[in-house]
Structures are given as structure tokens and as C-alpha cells.
Amino acid sequence: MTSEPTPVTQPESESATTTETATAHPTRVLLTGATGFVGRYVLREILNRGHRAICLTRSRSALADVARSLDRSRIVAVDGSLFDSGALRDAAAQSDSAIHLVGIIMERRWRGQTFEHVHREGTERVVNAVRAGGIRRYLHMSALGTRADAVARYHRTKFAAEQCVRASGLQWTIFRPSLIHGPDGEFMQLMKRFACGWIPPVTPYFGTGESRIQPVSVRDVAYCMVDALARDATIGQTFEMGGPDRYNWKELYQTCRRLMPGAKRWKLMVSQPVPVAKLVARTIMKTPLVPTALKFNVDQVAMSQEDSVCEIAPVESSFGIRLRRFEDELSRYAELIR
Numbered sequence: 001m002t003s004e005p006t007p008v009t010q011p012e013s014e015s016a017t018t019t020e021t022a023t024a025h026p027t028r029v030l031l032t033g034a035t036g037f038v039g040r041y042v043l044r045e046i047l048n049r050g051h052r053a054i055c056l057t058r059s060r061s062a063l064a065d066v067a068r069s070l071d072r073s074r075i076v077a078v079d080g081s082l083f084d085s086g087a088l089r090d091a092a093a094q095s096d097s098a099i100h101l102v103g104i105i106m107e108r109r110w111r112g113q114t115f116e117h118v119h120r121e122g123t124e125r126v127v128n129a130v131r132a133g134g135i136r137r138y139l140h141m142s143a144l145g146t147r148a149d150a151v152a153r154y155h156r157t158k159f160a161a162e163q164c165v166r167a168s169g170l171q172w173t174i175f176r177p178s179l180i181h182g183p184d185g186e187f188m189q190l191m192k193r194f195a196c197g198w199i200p201p202v203t204p205y206f207g208t209g210e211s212r213i214q215p216v217s218v219r220d221v222a223y224c225m226v227d228a229l230a231r232d233a234t235i236g237q238t239f240e241m242g243g244p245d246r247y248n249w250k251e252l253y254q255t256c257r258r259l260m261p262g263a264k265r266w267k268l269m270v271s272q273p274v275p276v277a278k279l280v281a282r283t284i285m286k287t288p289l290v291p292t293a294l295k296f297n298v299d300q301v302a303m304s305q306e307d308s309v310c311e312i313a314p315v316e317s318s319f320g321i322r323l324r325r326f327e328d329e330l331s332r333y334a335e336l337i338r
Contacts, residue, residue, distance in 0.1 A: 018167035025200045027229060028052045030091050030135070032100030033127060035062040037185045038141065041222035044098060049226055054095045056080055056087060062151050082122040085129070091132025097229055099139045100126045100166040105154065106297055115157040115299075123161035127168045138223050138234075140283065144178040144214075144240055144308050151306065152299035162238075171235045173228045175221065178242040178308045181326065182218035183336040190293060191256040197261040200294065202259075202270040206277045206304045209250040209269070214242030214309045217324040224319050234318060243328045249304065257332050260337070278299045 007239050032185040034055040043066060046053045052074045056179050057063045067075050067113055076094060080087020082102060092098070104118050123140070146158040165166045165172050181188050194203045221241060247255060250269060257263045272280075281298045284290060312323055 004153065004316065014070055016083065018062050022200065026055055027096040027137075028094060028096035029129070029226075029229070030098040031101070031102075032056050032099070032140075035059065035323055036101060037182065038180060038221060039101050039184050040066050040183070040184070041218050042225055043067070043075070043221045045226040046099075047074055049229075050227075051148050051252055053227075054078060054091050056082070056091045064215050082118070082125050084126070085254040087131035088125060092135055094136055094174070096128065096132065097137035097139075098130045098135055099141075101141045101223060103141060103143070103158070104228045105300070106295065109333045115153050116160075119154075119157035120160040120164065123164050125214045127164055127170065130170065131168065136167065136171045137229060138168070138172045139173045139228055140172060142174050142176045142238075143244065143305065144176045144310055145303065146176055151289070154299045154303065170276050173234045173236070174238040175225055176238060176240045176310075177216050177221050178219045178240075178310065179216070181215045181329070184291070184334040184338075185218060188256075188330075188337050191253070192260055193293065194253065194266075195257040195260045198264075203253050203270050204270050205234065205249045205253065206272055207274045209253075209271060210248045211305055212246050212248050212307045213252055213307050213325045214246050215252070216241050216243045217326075217329050219329075220321065220323050223321070224315060227319055235316060237318070239315050239318065241323075242308075242310045242312055243326050244312060246309050246329050247326075255327060261325065272303060274305060 004129040011036065029051050030052050031043060031046065034043045036054065043053055043055070047070055054076045055063055056078050058079075060077050060079065063075070063077050078087050078094075080086070100123065102118065102122055104115065105111055107114050125137070140162070142158050142162050143155065146162060147156045148156065148159050150156045150159065162174055165174060179187060194200070196308060224239070224241070253269055257265055257267075278298050278301050281296055283302055285295045285297065317330060
């Protein structure tokens, strides 16, 4: 790497409470999604463990921005996407293990970015390249709620990707996080807009707002994913991840409003009936009238109506940590949210 990047806004390599840290010989990790929200934290964690990162990237400048405060001598940029066979082959040839993070929450069909294309087909491409390159260890980012009969195509295509991983013959570990939060994540930036901004003039939620969510710190997700490289006991395991605290959507909004500096606590929280929200998602949300940060789709409406919660004991015991509480983390980074 040769350019200077934006430092990530918080230290990533500490888990909330670590009772034991697995150690491993330095390895060369093929990383997809290094410039994304979670990827920036995983990249830092890879380097903090003494590994090298072989980053498949469509933008060297974006990777340089991410790597500004990191040891760039241990970052190798490979130009290309999930669908560039030559780039994948090149990245795999330089790697001993792989972490696949790439996913989307919003489709851009005019650019070919559909859930099916990115989640299932993209994973197939990475898995095939990893196997062809002789790599055995593979870590995969999925999502809580993923299952064959899920209400949303997002989750169904994530499940199809998981099935590809399970059938791969690789030494795989799958992570299924609930809502991942951090100061530079899109969700917390949206929460700041809802809590502190004049637009929208109310704080909207879908349906009753009673479905439960279990936000998990991006630092804990990154820590566990990289730590798994040194833990053979995690091979063949699927880990659901959530933080220690469960909220319904209205409680989560209230908590953000209470802890964010400059919040307009008088703003009303207003329910948007699910049928209306789905109609809006199919129509108005597909026009340039709505700022990108405020857009939502039918899948997001559907997913908001079911709980996204899990038991955290398996992750805490497997990785020897205590997961961070949402309010503690938000209090620490609230002023950093842009």
C-alpha cells in the first residue's frame, strides 16, 4: 500500500472482556470487503494479530483511506471483484486462510447487485477460488435470521451462501450477527439523523415496533472472526452473535435519543403500518426523491417484524470473552458518529 487512509475511530483489538486469547502463527488472510464497515475493523484485527492481509478490492484509493493508520507493509491489494476470476485466483495464491465478508442490504439491479448475485454467486466464486488455491481455513459472514424459509430474500440468499460453504469441504466457521453497531456504521449514522436531525421531522418505525433486536459491537464481531483462525474447535461451527442487551425497536430508538449529544428528545416516534411501508418501499423509495441514507426496501420492512435475538453463551465461552453492552459502547462513541 502506498496511500494514506482515514483512521478507524476506535481501537478494535480489545474484546469487551477477554479471559483468554488464542495464539496462532502469522498467516496470510485473503479478505473480501476490507473497505466496508465491518471489513475495516476485521482488517485492523488481522494486522494486530501479526497476520498479513491480502485484500481483494475494487478501489485501491478506498483501501488506502482505510489503511491510513495501519501497518501498510502487511497489506497487499489485489485489484478486482468477487466476479473477477483472475483476481480471486491471484489473491488465493498469496493466502493461507480466507475471511469472506461481502454482502449487501440494498439491491442495485441496474448495476447487477442483487441478493442472489452477491450473496450466493459471490460466495460460490470465493469458495471455488479458495479451494483451487489450496486454502483450507475459511471464515464466513452471514446474518442472524438466515434460514431456508425466511420471510426476506436477503436471509434466503444468505442461507444459500451458507449451504455452499457447508458443502465446500473447507474448514469453515460461519458467523451470524444481529444488528452490528459502531460509530461509522450506516445504522448508527441513521439513528443520529433520526435523533438529532430535522429531517425526517419524526422518528419512524415499522408496524408495532415491538420486535426485538440484539445489537452487537463491531469490535466484538471483528475480534471473534479473526480469533477463530487460531481456534480449531470453531471449525464446522455456526455462531449466532448478539450483544448482552435486547431491545424492541422503540426502546432502541429511545436509548439512542437519550445517549446521543444534541438529540431532539421532543421528536415523536411514529408507526408506519407494514402494508404502507412495503408500498412506499416499492414506489417512492426507488426514486431520487429520497436521500440514499433514508431509503429502505421491502426486505428490511419484513425483517423488522421478526425478532433478531440469540443466546450469547456459546460465543462467550468459545472465544473466552464478555460481549460489550450496547449502552456502554454508544456512550463511548456517540460523539464520533457523523
